[in-house]
Amino acid sequence: MKIGFRIPGKAREISFGELCAWAREAGFGSIDLAAPDPESIQAAQSAGLEIGTIDLPVPAMKNLLSPDAEKQKAGLQSAREAIDGAAAHGCYRMFFVLFPEEFSQKRSESFAVWKETFPAVVAHAEARGVRLALEGWPGPAPHYPALGCTPEMWRAMFAAIPSAAFGLNFDPSHLVRIGIDWRRALDEFGDRVIHVHGKDTDFDSERLYEHGNLGPTFRKSVGFSEGWWRYTIPGDGLVDWCRLTGRLEDFGFNGVVSVELEDYRYNDTWALQADGLRRSQQHLARWVR
Secondary structure, eight states: OEEEEOOOGGGGGSOHHHHHHHHHHTTOOEEEESSOOHHHHHHHHHTTOEEEEEEOOHHHHHHTTOSOHHHHHHHHHHHHHHHHHHHHTTOOEEEEOBOOSSTTSOHHHHHHHHHHHHHHHHHHHHHHTOEEEEEOOOOSTTTOOOBSOSHHHHHHHHHHOOOTTEEEEEOHHHHHHTTOOHHHHHHHHGGGEEEEEEOEEEEOHHHHHHHGGGOOSSSOOOSSBOSSEEEEOTTSSSOOHHHHHHHHHHTTOOSEEEEOOOOGGGOSSHHHHHHHHHHHHHHHTTTOO
8 A cells, every 4th residue: 555645735835846846745645646747646656656557537526416408418538538648648446526516416416317328437437547536525505416425325226237347435524424334334335445545533522511512603613623523633523533534445445545735723824734644654654544
């Protein structure tokens, strides 16, 4: 396994070449990219970094859940082009989330559309040797409209598309925040894990007492939270990373644990984000081998 990271927003204050050099110095072995940009891929690989994942375009994923047939066609074409671009540069893991344009669209409705549109995406990826890793982000309140964030949905999705080219970006922080046992989920779906996000979640018992899981009425929640929970760097939350990485080894996983920095304490400047990334790498390095 390698430790990598998704590029946080403030990292754009330095050049991509500088970022790659910093990453190697900080002990990272991988970096995730937003698009199959040839210059970025070459710069990362020249710095000794593996490409962890490349994102499938968010607009394409939204279109693939749309009831509009023309949007579905556009989404399929965009997804195919991104897959081709990644494969052409030797990048064979891609990351995506699934949420509709209209957050009020029910998950059951999105799933019905997805069953019709997504098999062609997976078939194209499989033909190119690319594997697609679905992240289980539930989407924003109050609808939580995203597909693929619970074991119930994973079972249905893998039954509909059993191809090994379609699997999971396993992010335990999302499972913790919505009350799902990440250990049990990993036991059940460990063989479908393609990529892993190094992110954690912590609960605030005082805020939970004050307003429950409804969120605050008068207080503004900190970033990357709903008041009673917040995302943290690995090691500052509730996930046992020793157990998680060990279980991944049991399944033969030898991919990337990629830090997704969504901790308000390390967010406002590049200096803070760099500190958060370093602290995350140092904690994960105790277990990742």
